[in-house]
Amino acid sequence: MDELREKYLQGKMSEAEKKTFEKGLSPQEKQELAAELGIRAGLESSFRSELRNKVAGFEAQGKRVRRLNPAYIGIAASLFLVASFMLYFKGDQESLFDQYYEVHPNFELTTVRGNEDPTTREKAYAAYDIGDFSGALAAFNQLDSMQNADYFFRGVSLIQLTEYKKALADFDVVINQKDKDYEVAATWYTALIHLKSENKEFAIPLLKTLSEGESEFAEISQKLLAQL
Structure with a gap:
């Protein structure tokens, strides 16, 4: 020693x-x-x-x-x-969250210019795109039915509003549904929230799973694991 x-x-x-x-x-x-x-x-x-x-x-x-x-x-x-x-x-785990966290880009729904009567769902994603996460959350909460993508982007909006427990609940829905488009990203954000909350024991298994996969989060998960 x-x-x-x-x-x-x-x-x-x-x-x-x-x-x-x-x-x-x-x-x-x-x-x-x-x-x-x-x-x-x-x-x-x-x-x-x-x-x-x-x-x-x-x-x-x-x-x-x-x-x-x-x-x-x-x-x-x-x-x-x-x-x-x-x-x-x-504070190391919390600083790692700040280092690796980025808002997920919206590829799900874009608002068509000139649309004078956007739907509630379009309003949610339009607010998300301009960084109005309170507005996005309000619009998502008004939806009569939620798709997996809606749960995912509402979860990211909740992170931006520091509502981490609620964000975890939305990501859990996406992960449990095994959504092919957003399951991996939801797992990544779930791991980051656990780091932010100093629950490294929950984050590490998720990061290991991501690091062993072939998604865009594999390499960055390996890098993050090396710093834990």
Whole structure:
């Protein structure tokens, strides 16, 4: 363990090795590593900058109040370092969602220009196309009957509105119906929502299934798995 620790700190690990090492750390080990060794390889540059600014603030405060015990500065900096180190690991899955998530393009239904009396379904997709996801959701909810495509695009609209549980319910419909056009995409978005919700144990099996397939999501699922 000590050899791996030194290798990690000296930046001699590949990205895959770093991920494996970080996964094997207990919360206590992460705290000890952060408190003892400070800013090292593997921490985000934004975190390094934030810590420098924080310590600079402590030093400035120390100049203004001469009687401030220097030990308090070290303790405060250490506590900040531990908290930031823990947030780095915790927030990683959510940042992956932001990195990989994109709104799915609408190939299902386009509104014909000049149509003065569009149907409710056409209104839903027209709103979706211009990024009016609240309007799209309202129109989808007014439909008397829903097709699998409608459930799918309503699900994406719900993601945009941060209604993740409702989005999962719509994607489940598409997946359970084994829709040939949208099942795979619904599986991809379901995996991303689980990552966003820090439910990696649910996301990984879905990503593995996608990575072993032949869809357009196979390669990107492999890439995402390598980062988990």
